[in-house]
Amino acid sequence: MSFIPGQPVTAVVQRIEIRKLRQGEHLILGFSIGGGIDQDPGQNPFSEDKSDKGIYVTRVTPEGPAEVAGLMMGDKVMQVNGWDMTMVTHDQARKRLTKKNEDVVRLLVTRKSLEQAVRHSMM
Amino acid sequence: MASMNTSKDQRDSDIQKKIDHEIRMRDGACKLLAACSQRDQALEASKSLLTCNTRIMAYMSELQRMKEAQVMQRVALRSSVAGPTDDRLPCKGKVAISDLRIPLMWKDTEYFKNKGELHRCAVFCLLQVGAEIHDTDMVMVDRTLTDICFDNTIVFSETSPGFELRVELYSCCSEEDYSSGSTPRKLASKLSSSLGRSAGKKLRVAMDPGACSPISNGGGATLLLPLPSVVGPKYHLLAHTTLSLSHVQDSFRTHDLNISGNEDCSYWVPLYGSVCCRLAAQPHCMTQQMMSGCLKVKQLGGDLQSWTNIYGVLKGTNLFCYHRQEDMEANVEPVFTIAINKKTIIGVSEKDLHSKAQSICISNHYGGEEVTHTLSADSREDTHRWMEAFWQQFYDMSQWKQCCDDLMKIELPSPRKPALVASKQGSLYHEMVIDTSDDINTVTNILTRRMQELELRNQLGTSPHWMSLFEESPGRPHTRHCLPHSPLRCPWPGLLSSDASLTSDSDSPCSTSPCSRHSGWAKPLSLSSPSSRFRPRTLSLDAKLSTLRGRGYGGVLQCSCQPPSSSSLAPIPAQGVPQATLSCSSSTSSNSSSEGSHSPELSDGTSFSRPSSARRSLRNLRAKLDPRNWLQSQV
Numbered sequence: 192m193s194f195i196p197g198q199p200v201t202a203v204v205q206r207i208e209i210r211k212l213r214q215g216e217h218l219i220l221g222f223s224i225g226g227g228i229d230q231d232p233g234q235n236p237f238s239e240d241k242s243d244k245g246i247y248v249t250r251v252t253p254e255g256p257a258e259v260a261g262l263m264m265g266d267k268v269m270q271v272n273g274w275d276m277t278m279v280t281h282d283q284a285r286k287r288l289t290k291k292n293e294d295v296v297r298l299l300v301t302r303k304s305l306e307q308a309v310r311h312s313m314m
Numbered sequence: 315m316a317s318m319n320t321s322k323d324q325r326d327s328d329i330q331k332k333i334d335h336e337i338r339m340r341d342g343a344c345k346l347l348a349a350c351s352q353r354d355q356a357l358e359a360s361k362s363l364l365t366c367n368t369r370i371m372a373y374m375s376e377l378q379r380m381k382e383a384q385v386m387q388r389v390a391l392r393s394s395v396a397g398p399t400d401d402r403l404p405c406k407g408k409v410a411i412s413d414l415r416i417p418l419m420w421k422d423t424e425y426f427k428n429k430g431e432l433h434r435c436a437v438f439c440l441l442q443v444g445a446e447i448h449d450t451d452m453v454m455v456d457r458t459l460t461d462i463c464f465d466n467t468i469v470f471s472e473t474s475p476g477f478e479l480r481v482e483l484y485s486c487c488s489e490e491d492y493s494s495g496s497t498p499r500k501l502a503s504k505l506s507s508s509l510g511r512s513a514g515k516k517l518r519v520a521m522d523p524g525a526c527s528p529i530s531n532g533g534g535a536t537l538l539l540p541l542p543s544v545v546g547p548k549y550h551l552l553a554h555t556t557l558s559l560s561h562v563q564d565s566f567r568t569h570d571l572n573i574s575g576n577e578d579c580s581y582w583v584p585l586y587g588s589v590c591c592r593l594a595a596q597p598h599c600m601t602q603q604m605m606s607g608c609l610k611v612k613q614l615g616g617d618l619q620s621w622t623n624i625y626g627v628l629k630g631t632n633l634f635c636y637h638r639q640e641d642m643e644a645n646v647e648p649v650f651t652i653a654i655n656k657k658t659i660i661g662v663s664e665k666d667l668h669s670k671a672q673s674i675c676i677s678n679h680y681g682g683e684e685v686t687h688t689l690s691a692d693s694r695e696d697t698h699r700w701m702e703a704f705w706q707q708f709y710d711m712s713q714w715k716q717c718c719d720d721l722m723k724i725e726l727p728s729p730r731k732p733a734l735v736a737s738k739q740g741s742l743y744h745e746m747v748i749d750t751s752d753d754i755n756t757v758t759n760i761l762t763r764r765m766q767e768l769e770l771r772n773q774l775g776t777s778p779h780w781m782s783l784f785e786e787s788p789g790r791p792h793t794r795h796c797l798p799h800s801p802l803r804c805p806w807p808g809l810l811s812s813d814a815s816l817t818s819d820s821d822s823p824c825s826t827s828p829c830s831r832h833s834g835w836a837k838p839l840s841l842s843s844p845s846s847r848f849r850p851r852t853l854s855l856d857a858k859l860s861t862l863r864g865r866g867y868g869g870v871l872q873c874s875c876q877p878p879s880s881s882s883l884a885p886i887p888a889q890g891v892p893q894a895t896l897s898c899s900s901s902t903s904s905n906s907s908s909e910g911s912h913s914p915e916l917s918d919g920t921s922f923s924r925p926s927s928a929r930r931s932l933r934n935l936r937a938k939l940d941p942r943n944w945l946q947s948q949v
Contacts, residue, residue, distance in 0.1 A: 219948075219949070220949045222948075222949060223946045223947060223948045223949070224946065224947055224949060225944055225945065225946040225947075227945070230944055230945060231944055234943075234944035235944060249946045250946070250948075281947065284947075285947045285949060288949045289949050
């Protein structure tokens with residue numbers, strides 16, 4: 192998942208489909224995000240590369256829709272419903288996840304273990 | 315012979331005087347360096363010291379050269395190698411270098427990272443032609459600068475066409491602790507000062523490869539030039555290049571630099587590797603009258619007997635022919651002009667029966683035609699002198715090459731130094747920058763100032779009527795409409811009963827305030843239908859504004875209330891305030907409770923409840939806006 196300037200970013204991703212849960216007047220997904228191009232990447236405890244300004248999952252509410260769908264803490268969100276999340280501000284990321292008219296969000300996430308799994312399977 | 319000697323002695327004494335002058339300047343600079351406390355003063359003094367030293371070296375070498383030349387001449391005369399030395403010397407000229415610009419190449423990491431202080435270097439250029447040395451002003455370089463620009467125009471008079479203009483860039487690190495690059499020198503100076511003056515000096519001279527060796531002058535006394543132990547900033551050569559006649563052009567040109575030093579040196583400045591400048595030359599043959607006198611001119615093809623008496627002036631690429639000498643002095647236009655340039659052909663015609671002397675023929679191509687003028691001087695000596703002048707002119711043009719095509723302009727540097735000197739040299743980037751992480755602060759600073767102006771205006775009694783909203787007694791119980799454990803917030807109900815119409819805020823000078831007032835706490839600012847009147851704002855800015863507003867008006871006013879079905883909120887639409895509806899309506903699902911720390915555990919028991927106290931929200935919002943934190947949002 193390292194970023195080399197000028198090179199396209201490649202990663203092994205997993206598709207995660209989260210159905211939003213309606214709670215009163217809110218639609219919730221059940222996880223927290225951190226990061227963004229306007230945030231200090233050095234404080235991200237989940238990123239391998241401390242200059243990575245991507246959006247990471249910092250907490251997953253137990254029994255929430257995200258956990259049920261398979262999202263894990265430390266995942267980096269690459270796309271949400273087709274919208275890129277690698278070069279967005281924190282607020283933009285939040286907005287893309289919390290659109291009122293969407294019941295389902297399809298995320299593309301990546302995590303270190305995925306890459307390792309692929310590598311192992313290829314060996 | 316005798317006169318030659320005296321002229322040489324004259325030159326000797328001239329140079330000696332210059333050397334003495336420079337030595338005095340150097341002593342002064344040393345004293346200043348030892349005495350001054352300010353960093354800038356020290357840098358300037360060190361620069362003068364370096365310039366003086368270089369000048370002394372140059373004059374010394376010049377003196378040496380002259381001695382050697384004298385000796386050679388005496389030898390030549392003694393061996394009686396006589397004979398006309400047909401070495402024609404080209405005329406001298408003025409060479410000017412101006413608008414020096416050296417581009418820099420900072421690494422992007424260095425440019426954008428915000429690590430405390432800037433690493434600064436002081437730089438200046440030394441320009442040398444022969445024994446004439448000039449220095450430019452000193453420029454402070456830091457990573458906000460994209461180019462090093464020297465505004466000075468430096469003119470070297472009396473240079474020959476074979477000149478070599480050496481450009482040297484010196485730099486010195488401008489930080490207190492510059493021990494990394496100069497330890498040996500410091501050690502040397504310490505040694506020299508602790509071993510005793512003479513012993514130390516000897517040691518220093520021995521250790522220092524650049525020290526001067528004793529040079530004898532014409533008087534016979536040896537002149538020892540020890541390098542005084544310098545305590546203070548020391549400049550190092552960073553880059554150099556040599557320019558010559560081939561680089562002279564009437565426009566800007568880029569030349570390569572030879573860079574000495576590398577990244578590890580303390581005085582390193584990342585140079586792009588080239589220098590741009592305008593190098594112009596004005597040979598004397600273009601600017602001065604090389605020959606003048608009375609002539610008779612006749613145009614070939616015309617009447618054989620019609621000679622015209624004119625006063626001719628040979629200057630530049632033309633022979634100007636005036637009626638009389640007084641006309642030339644009065645700046646009257648010449649009668650006609652004969653071009654004397656590279657394409658002109660001049661010849662001496664056969665002795666005419668009617669004239670006393672040979673005549674000179676000048677032929678040029680004008681358009682497609684060949685035009686020939688015949689000149690005749692009064693006497694043979696005059697003819698000879700004119701021919702000599704023409705030959706000299708041709709020779710000069712061949713030596714100065716492109717400088718003789720057209721006269722290049724040289725702007726003399728204005729004697730008056732600009733009064734205001736920027737305390738910090740900066741490029742446009744430096745002036746324009748609004749640090750992205752500080753964007754909120756910058757904007758809110760501006761707004762704070764505006765609000766202060768408004769308050770001032772308030773005191774003067776000309777407050778806009780919406781201000782009355784905020785003047786409602788802050789003591790009014792705001793918990794009246796508060797309902798606990800509600801996830802929603804809404805603006806202060808006092809708003810609802812106010813008569814003030816918020817539609818009038820469009821003519822208020824601070825149009826942001828009313829908007830902020832509403833959107834402040836009804837946070838999840840992804841307002842689904844923002845008013846077109848107000849520009850859409852990010853969550854953080856609005857929250858920050860409301861924080862300011864809250865602070866300014868005695869605390870945070872916030873309450874939670876039921877969704878729009880509540881009767882207390884019904885009058886809102888009637889007031890024609892779109893904002894309130896939005897904020898109290900079922901807001902977006904993204905009701906993020908932001909936490910400013912890494913351990914984002916919610917205090918409440920239920921997983922999805924929201925903190926309901928005003929204090930915590932305020933703290934949360936403040937934390938949210940602090941760029942030092944790494945924000946997390948619950949979705």
